[in-house]
């Protein structure tokens with residue numbers, strides 16, 4: 106039988122052991138956490154800032170972001186209409202055009218075919234007025250949605266935001 110004093114002593118010892126354990130873990134964890142802090146280089150690569158003010162309607166550029174190509178297309182009204190008109194069509198990876206863009210005139214998608222990762226050809230090369238991936242014949246429409254061919258998914262939309270009317274920032278800055 107343990108008396109009240111004995112219990113208190115045992116509780117204290119357990120608490121003390123726990124405290125040492127916690128300090129020990131914190132001490133060991135710090136170098137690991139510190140090594141996970143991104144360097145300035147990595148921070149710089151996390152986002153890509155693009156001046157889109159010189160891109161006229163119908164023009165498209167490919168920019169690198171985190172080592173991957175990204176298409177930025179200044180869509181014409183016809184390209185926008187084409188994408189919206191097909192919103193109700195049966196698709197392999199159904200998405201409405203409005204859920205893939207922030208401003209109708211700007212399409213921003215990763216330029217990597219979701220089949221096996223080839224870079225599709227520019228806008229207008231495929232059926233539906235969109236992008237053709239020549240590797241195995243996938244056609245993406247003017248919203249970057251898979252419409253024909255073996256690719257399983259739409260061209261992914263990366264995180265991006267408009268810093269102002271002429272600047273697009275792709276990716277998320279790591280604070």
Ligand code: FES
Pocket residue numbers: 218219220221222223238239240241242243254255256
């Ligand atoms: S990699 Fe694009 S169709 Fe196969």
